[in-house]
Amino acid sequence: MTLDNTQAQALYGNRFATERAPATVFPTSGMVPTDAFRLLEEDLSLEGDPQRNLATFVTTWMEPEAQRIIAENLHRNFIDHAEYPISAEIEQRCVRMLADLFNAPGETTGCRTQGSSEAIMLGALSLKWKWKQRREAENASTDRPNLVFGADVHVVWEKFCRYFDVEPRIVPLAENKYTIGPDDVAPHLDENTIGVVGVLGTTFTGHMDDIAGMNQLLLDLKSERGLDIPIHVDGASGGFVWPFLYPDTRWDFRLEQVRSINVSGHKYGLVYPGIGWLVFRETADLAEDLVFYENYLGKTDATFTLNFSTGAAMVLAQYYNFVRLGREGYTYVMQQMKQNATALAENLKAGGRFEVIGSDLEQLPLVAFRLNGDHEGYDESDVSWQLSAERGWMVPAYTLPPDAEKVKIMRALVKETMSREQVERLTRDIAEACTTLDAKGGAHHRERQQTKIGTGF
Template identity: 75%
Template structure:
């Protein structure tokens, strides 16, 4: 094939701007590296700005030194313990540090995961396997396992039940009660219950289930009825918050029925996605049947994950954060976020358009959950749309789970990147969005009228 003649597009790297992005098939020929990089940049400019994303719990900023650690270890395969023994050692250091932070009573075990979803799947599988062992030892049926949790959990809990044939016993929420406690749990527990899951920091309002109360209930059921039902704490968001903001609150292994805890390193653990952790109270709480021993690349290893090959960079980034910040550093960061969340909440309420959602004064993640107060010609979804279109903030609006689905909430995550100055700006922008909507009505008023008149979809 003859070489095509030199053009200005070739010379200055702009030819890709005149073509549609490759879509449904591999292009016959490639393009210069700088063009490929610029093509991606042009595509991604349509995404939201992560620093303005108040919806995600996931970390959107790390220090330059941490970014360097990540970049220099993306090629290192976490699972190859024979080739990268120090990486495996660092993973175990992280697990021991977390076990100590969660007050494990002695030597224990755990694993790194892609995130809390994988950690929850593994933790719940261990609950099922341990329940089955107990039932088989007692020569009782193992064909009807159930798992008890509230409507305030992440969808992964329902996924586990569907994928692994466990009956979900979901406790509905109420408009005046957006977490669960022992009185809610007790009617659902029986001899087929593999465990109870409680949430430390819900994604809906940031509050915690009454974990201590549920633990006391399970202790009583064990002592009075012989039902030894373990408690798993879903600390995906709260596991890196409560130890530093509410250190005297007992939610972890200080409670005797808490057998396992998951936490997301890529949320308030301050690491980019994806990294999660699963920690057991003792080594006996991990069902041995779930551990596989394999001789791979010259070393016999135990593996306890749903995934296999992945880069080691986020494990190393987690260790970087743990040694970089230490207890005092994490506490200072959490207190800063908490203070900015309190200031933002005060400003939002003072403007007069909104009221906070959830129990006033309760322990909470650094976030603000709020809804419109009084009558308005628009709703929370309109506010979110106006705020995004006019000011670029990504503020989620959503309805709560059954039986609180009539409550619609706006939620602002307050993370390291939301400074006091930006929190003040957000409060001002919210007030301005409401002023604009007061003048023009809701963004979706035509659709709302059609639905109310019965002529909607």
């Protein structure tokens, strides 16, 4: 008996083994679940291995119990507080725990967000509205707000300024100076400054701005000129690192002018994307005009959000991590990552080819490094490409922001899933990549294109 095409497909497999997958026209007919699953699996098999992705700050592994929490709650819409009040309560438990972790002095408020991008937008909007209120109380103009931050910030800060009509006053970096401090900020401050941004763990080198120094500058300014300029701390990466690795460093609500902090739960909060958090020092630091009240879902709720419908699963996963790990557990995980990052940094130094940037400073669990000396014929971009082509490692290479754009570096995130054996293997693979490039040269030696790198905000 000869099978027709339909019978053969049903018996042996789907037609997309030999036909193009649907890509431009909405399909006329569907397919059986197994075939749809196979189609997607084959596409995804061509992507990079998340366990070898040392570019992303975003969490790529969670415990089976956490994954079960997520899988069993994907259908819950977080915004439906009347229908899902426990999810709403768990969000506020997380906010209160973060406020405690960040040393808030009293009653506070905050919210979950889709990531640090939304948290930053909301926090900066509150800075603008609170500035507007102060200016109106003084019968002063509210026409030209500005925001001061360094070129070491994530691109979302520039997006905020463009989207919400705020002048960005960006402090440039310099070669061998990759963060900012009070002396850099001071010339940019005036009565129209809605706030100053301090970065805790930059995406470029993993270091922190001098937030304590900027706080003292603003306290002096308030005393001398009556200008009350707040600080927002962008702790997207560092907010879950510094409290555990460097608990005595003052960057948070222990500093008087720090009024709001954002942090990404899906980075060192150890949760899958996307979850972020915004926490205010005091309830009064959230501009009331930005809070909306609605009751069409069956209960009057206050909402402070740019997004509306979103899943509750990652909020629940964050709470799982908080109660599962506690301070001791998070400290243990961060110390393990830091220990392996230190080992990688020492290996690269010992190999003699690379300069490691700022490993003697407080830093995220990562290694930022650049080639030593004059490597004719190839640069860091070639090393990155060679690592990916030969061994599947994803280690980004990029130039730093103005005025440090002549500096090109590589950066390897050392996360919870990276063992000491993998550190040793990566070290060997980097050395082998350089040996290959010594012989054949590269293609990127004169590339000097400025890039804003993505970090999973």
